[in-house]
Amino acid sequence: MTNETLYLQQIMESHKRPASVLAITSGKGGVGKTNITANLGICLAASGKKVLLVDADFSLGNLDIVMNVNNRYNVSHMIYDGKSVEEIIHSGPEGIEMICGASGLEELADLNEFQRRRLLKELSKLQNDNDVILIDTAAGISKSVVGFCLSANNVLVVTTPEATAMTDAYAMIKVLVGNRFTGHISLIVNMAHSIPEGKKTYQKIANVAGRFLNTHVYNAGILLKDERLSCSVRLRKPVVLAHPKSQITSSLAALAAKLSNSESSGSDDEGFFKKVVNWFF
Ligand SMILES: Nc1ncnc2c1ncn2[C@@H]1O[C@H](COP(=O)(O)OP(=O)(O)OP(=O)(O)O)[C@@H](O)[C@H]1O
Ligand SMILES: [Mg+2]
Structure with a gap:
């Protein structure tokens, strides 16, 4: 590579959006959540985006199982064994990269200040190397x-048509609004028995959020309950790869396209992990 090309590359790098x-x-x-993260990630990667998945469940993380990714290293190795973030990234299908959650790591809020700072500093290195980061x-x-x-720039809240799931999804939306979240909040209804049931579920939550929180909740779509998804978990092959021609794959691909098109409401200058740091200190 010539010096000129190297220099141009550096200039282009400096203009890259996080x-x-x-x-x-x-x-x-x-x-x-975990299955939606995995399958969305694969659809986005198939559309040419550089995708990083982060399993932010530090006590019962299982994204690695759904993705069938080697979980030799996870975030706990960064915190306790001094590994760098580069050393704990694993490769998944379609060129996806992934950071595995720990099993049994105390929740982020319980880590000491030094451990939290180190974890978030390491993670913050990743925003410039990817187009999309999905946090499960x-x-x-x-x-x-x-x-x-x-x-995050945007939040996708997952619910099912069950009353308990709906109440908890609304509670999450309320907390986000109460904390002045500025990105888009979208809702996806999973495991619906029919499209009308899914639409009704979305409408109920969107109406209450509009009325009592004065917030627009975007409609991310509906995923039907589908045996193929639960089977694919047992096979450890994400459903969009195990059943590429199925209805559930079409719905997941449509969701990925919708999210991809609204990405422009994305990155701001401060950067994701820096904001996580601010939340904790
Ligand atoms: N659309 C679907 N159709 C059929 N089964 C589904 C569907 N979505 C999820 N499931 C089932 O629900 C199980 C739980 O899914 P998943 O692990 O993705 O949920 P989660 O929200 O990440 O759970 P947790 O809160 O424990 O992290 C899956 O193993 C699968 O069997
Ligand atoms: Mg999960």
Whole structure:
């Protein structure tokens, strides 16, 4: 490579937008966050984007299992064994890169200040090397989950039509609005038995958020309950790869396209992980 090319590359690098960060969260557990993160990531990567998945569940992370990715190193190796972020990145299908969550690591809020700073400093190196970062959060509205969501450019809240999941999704939206989240909040209804049931679920939450929180909740779409998805988890092959011609793959691809098109509301100057740091200090 000539000096001129190298110099041009450096100039182009300095103009590159940092990755747009989407946090995928829910309120209630077991509603499909991890599977949605994995399959969305694969669809976005298939469309040519450089995608990083971060499993931000530091106690029961299992994105590696759904993605069938080697989990030799995870965030705990960065915190306790001094590994750099580059050393704990794993490669997944379609050129995706992934950071595995720890199993049994105390929640981010419980780490000491030094450990938190180091973790977030290492993670902040990654925003310039990717187009999209998808954060799979843990369930609930703990300080660490909310911190990750508030620091993202946009948040995708996952619910099912069950009343408990809807109540918890609304609670998450309320916390985001209460903390003056400025990005888009979108809702995806997963495991619906029919499209009308999914639409009704979205409408109910969007109406209440509009009325009581004065907030627009974007409609990210509906995913039907589909045996193929649960089977693909058992096979450890994300459903969009195991069943590329199925209805659920079309819905996931449509969701990825929708998110991809609204990415312009993405990155700002401050950067994702820096905002996480601010939330904790
Ligand atoms: N659309 C779907 N159709 C059928 N089963 C589904 C669907 N989505 C999710 N599931 C089932 O729900 C299980 C839980 O999904 P997943 O692990 O993605 O949820 P989660 O929200 O990440 O859970 P946690 O809160 O524990 O992190 C999956 O293993 C799968 O069996
Ligand atoms: Mg999960």
